[in-house]
Amino acid sequence: MTRVVVITSGKGGVGKTTTSAAFASGLALRGFKTAVIDFDVGLRNLDLIMGCERRVVYDFVNVINGEARLNQALIKDKNCENLFVLPASQTRDKDALTEEGVEKVIKELEHLGFDYVVCDSPAGIERGAVMALTFADEAIVTTTPEVSSVRDSDRILGILQSKSRRAAEGREPVKEHLLLTRYSPKRVDEGEMLSYKDVQELLRVPLIGVIPESESVLHASNQGTPAIHLKGTDVSEAYTDVVARFLGEDRPLRFVNYDKPGLIKRLFGGK
Amino acid sequence: MSAPVPARPVEFRNASIGATVAVLRETRPHLVADALHKMLGGMPDFFNGEATLLDFGELGEAPAQIDWAGMLSLFKRFQLQPIGVRNLPPELATSARQAGLAVLDGAELRDRQSGGPAIDSVAVRQTPDEPTPPQPVPEASPAPIPAPTATMIVDRPVRSGQQVYARGGDLVLLAGMSNGAEVIADGSIHCYGPLRGRALAGAQGDTRARIISTNFGPEIVSIAGVYKTFEQGIPANIAGKPATVRLGGDDNQHKLGIEPLALD
Ligand SMILES: Nc1ncnc2c1ncn2[C@@H]1O[C@H](COP(=O)(O)OP(=O)(O)OP(=O)(O)O)[C@@H](O)[C@H]1O
Numbered sequence: 034m035t036r037v038v039v040i041t042s043g044k045g046g047v048g049k050t051t052t053s054a055a056f057a058s059g060l061a062l063r064g065f066k067t068a069v070i071d072f073d074v075g076l077r078n079l080d081l082i083m084g085c086e087r088r089v090v091y092d093f094v095n096v097i098n099g100e101a102r103l104n105q106a107l108i109k110d111k112n113c114e115n116l117f118v119l120p121a122s123q124t125r126d127k128d129a130l131t132e133e134g135v136e137k138v139i140k141e142l143e144h145l146g147f148d149y150v151v152c153d154s155p156a157g158i159e160r161g162a163v164m165a166l167t168f169a170d171e172a173i174v175t176t177t178p179e180v181s182s183v184r185d186s187d188r189i190l191g192i193l194q195s196k197s198r199r200a201a202e203g204r205e206p207v208k209e210h211l212l213l214t215r216y217s218p219k220r221v222d223e224g225e226m227l228s229y230k231d232v233q234e235l236l237r238v239p240l241i242g243v244i245p246e247s248e249s250v251l252h253a254s255n256q257g258t259p260a261i262h263l264k265g266t267d268v269s270e271a272y273t274d275v276v277a278r279f280l281g282e283d284r285p286l287r288f289v290n291y292d293k294p295g296l297i298k299r300l301f302g303g304k
Numbered sequence: 305m306s307a308p309v310p311a312r313p314v315e316f317r318n319a320s321i322g323a324t325v326a327v328l329r330e331t332r333p334h335l336v337a338d339a340l341h342k343m344l345g346g347m348p349d350f351f352n353g354e355a356t357l358l359d360f361g362e363l364g365e366a367p368a369q370i371d372w373a374g375m376l377s378l379f380k381r382f383q384l385q386p387i388g389v390r391n392l393p394p395e396l397a398t399s400a401r402q403a404g405l406a407v408l409d410g411a412e413l414r415d416r417q418s419g420g421p422a423i424d425s426v427a428v429r430q431t432p433d434e435p436t437p438p439q440p441v442p443e444a445s446p447a448p449i450p451a452p453t454a455t456m457i458v459d460r461p462v463r464s465g466q467q468v469y470a471r472g473g474d475l476v477l478l479a480g481m482s483n484g485a486e487v488i489a490d491g492s493i494h495c496y497g498p499l500r501g502r503a504l505a506g507a508q509g510d511t512r513a514r515i516i517s518t519n520f521g522p523e524i525v526s527i528a529g530v531y532k533t534f535e536q537g538i539p540a541n542i543a544g545k546p547a548t549v550r551l552g553g554d555d556n557q558h559k560l561g562i563e564p565l566a567l568d
C-alpha cells in the first residue's frame with residue numbers, strides 16, 4: 034500500500050520544501066521506493082533543493098494535462114537509488130492542479146509500486162495547499178516556534194480534517210505529526226521564541242521532531258543536496274531521527290536544550 | 305440619483321475581540337461585492353468563515369435603509385460571517401436586529417487600531433438569530449412532551465477558522481478548541497480541554513445556558529447574547545483552570561459571572 038504524506042504549514046518560509054527533500058531522501062535511504070511531488074505551481078523550488086533543476090523536461094501539470102507520461106516526468110534522484118522527483122511547473126497558473134488530475138497521478142504512483150508519496154505543499158490555505166493535502170494519509174505539520182506560524186498550522190490542521198478525502202469519506206482521520214523547524218534553543222531560553230513544549234501544548238499534535246536552526250541548511254540548498262545527506266551536522270541527524278520516528282522507532286529528542294556557556298568561557302571568550 | 309462610490313468601499317481590520325472588523329464606507333451590496341471581488345478575487349477561501357463585525361463608523365452619509373439580506377448573503381459568499389454591527393446610525397438599528405445582527409455600542413467596543421481605551425468587559429444583548437415571523441394561531445394541542453435535546457459531541461480539536469454549531473442542544477468538546485475557532489450552542493457548552501476561541505452558549509436566548517471548561521482561556525464568551533471579552537487577560541484564579549460561565553453573576557441579570565470550578 035502506498036502512503037501519501039503531505040508536508041504542510043499554512044505559513045510560508047517555515048521549511049516545508051527543506052523538510053520534503055530531507056524526509057523523502059530519508060525514507061529512500063531506509064529502502065522505501067519514494068516519490069516527492071512539488072505542489073508549488075508557479076514557484077518551483079523543490080527541484081533546486083534536490084539539485085535536479087537542469088534535468089526538468091516535463092512537470093506535474095504536463096502529466097495532469099496528458100501532455101507527458103508520468104515516467105517521462107519523474108526525475109531519478111542523484112543520491113538515492115529509489116527516490117524520484119516530480120517537479121512543479123514554473124509557468125502554469127495555479128488552477129492547473131485539478132482534484133481529478135492529482136488523484137490520477139497518485140493512483141498511477143501506487144500502480145508503479147511506490148511505498149511513499151511525499152507532497153511538498155505551497156504556503157497558504159488556498160487551492161494549491163488544499164490539493165496537496167487532499168489525498169494525504171499522514172501530515173507533517175511544519176511549524177516554527179512563532180505565534181503566527183502556530184496559528185497558521187492550527188488552521189491548516191482544521192482544513193486537513195475537513196477537506197481531505199479521508200475526512201470527506203468519513204474514513205479514519207489523517208494522521209497528524211508536528212515538526213518544529215528553525216528551532217533555536219538559545220532564543221527559546223532567552224524567551225524570544227516559544228519552546229517546543231509551548232507549541233505542542235497549543236496545537237495538541239504528537240511531536241515527530243525538532244530541527245535546529247542551522248547554517249548547514251543554506252549550504253545544503255546551495256549545493257542542491259537535501260540536508261539529510263550532510264553527514265555529521267545537527268540538521269542531518271535531526272531529520273534522520275524524524276524518519277526513524279515516522280517509521281515507529283523510539284528516539285529521544287535532541288538539539289532542544291541550550292547549554293549556557295560556562296563561566297570560564299564567558300570570561301575568556303573562545304569558541 | 306446615485307451617491308458617489310468611495311475610494312475604498314470596504315476595509316478589513318483586526319479587532320481585539322476575536323472577530324474581524326469590516327469597515328464599510330458603502331452600503332449598496334453590489335458595490336461592496338465589486339470591492340470584495342477586487343480585493344479577494346483569487347482567494348475566495350481567504351476568510352474561512354470568520355466571525356465579522358460590520359463597522360459603519362466611516363460611512364459618509366447615512367442611507368435611508370440598508371439591504372441587510374443582500375449584505376449578509378454577500379459576506380457569506382466571501383466566507384465571512386457577520387455577527388453584529390457597530391457605529392450604525394440609530395435609525396437603522398431595528399432593521400439590523402431584525403436581520404439577526406447584534407447591535408453593539410461603538411463607544412464601548414473598540415478595536416486596538418482605533419486607539420480607544422481598552423475595555424475588559426462588554427455586555428451586549430443580542431436578539432435571536434432569526435426575525436420572528438408572525439405566529440399562526442396554534443391549534444388546540446395535547447400537553448407538550450419535552451423534546452429530547454440533541455447533544456452534539458465533537459471528538460477532535462476545533463481548530464482556528466472552524467465553526468461548530470449545536471442547534472437545539474448542548475455541545476460537548478472532547479478535545480478542546482483553539483484560538484480563532486468558534487463554537488455555538490443553543491444550550492450549554494461543555495469543554496474538556498482548552499477553551500480558547502469564541503464560545504457562544506444560549507444562542508437562541510436561553511439565559512440558563514452555561515459554559516463549562518476544564519482549561520479556561522477563551523477570546524470571548526457569550527450567554528444568550530451577553531458577551532465578555534478578555535482584553536486585559538483572564539483572571540489568574542481561572543486562567544488555564546476549570547471554570548464555569550453563567551448569566552447573572554453579581555446578581556446582575558445582564559452580566560456574566562465566571563467562577564472557578566472545583567473538580568475532584
Ligand atoms: N533548519 C533550518 N535552519 C536554517 N534555515 C532554514 C532551516 N529550514 C529552512 N531554512 C531556510 O528557510 C527558508 C525557507 O525554507 P523552505 O523553502 O524549505 O520553506 P518553505 O516552507 O518550503 O517555503 P514556502 O512556503 O515559500 O514554500 C530557506 O531559505 C531555507 O534555507
Ligand SMILES: [Mg+2]
Binds near residue numbers: 049050073078
Ligand atoms: Mg516550499
